[in-house]
Amino acid sequence: MEPRPLTLALRLAVTLSPDGRWTARAELPDGSVKVFSSPFELARFVAQAPVAVPGKGGGLR
Structure with missing residues (x-):
């Protein structure tokens, strides 16, 4: 049996405030x-x- 690749699933919210702060x-x-x-x-x-x-071959990065 071939090993399954690991995946990272997440929810992401990005905000940029009026004064330019990034979070x-x-x-x-x-x-x-x-x-x-x-x-x-x-x-x-x-x-x-x-x-x-x-893509071709899969693999981990």
């Missing part, structure tokens, strides 16, 4: 909430998660 709130599959204060922090979190890469 994102993610609801993770286990019900926990993570708040990010910059797009770079969010990108770093997503880049470190084992996410299935679509």
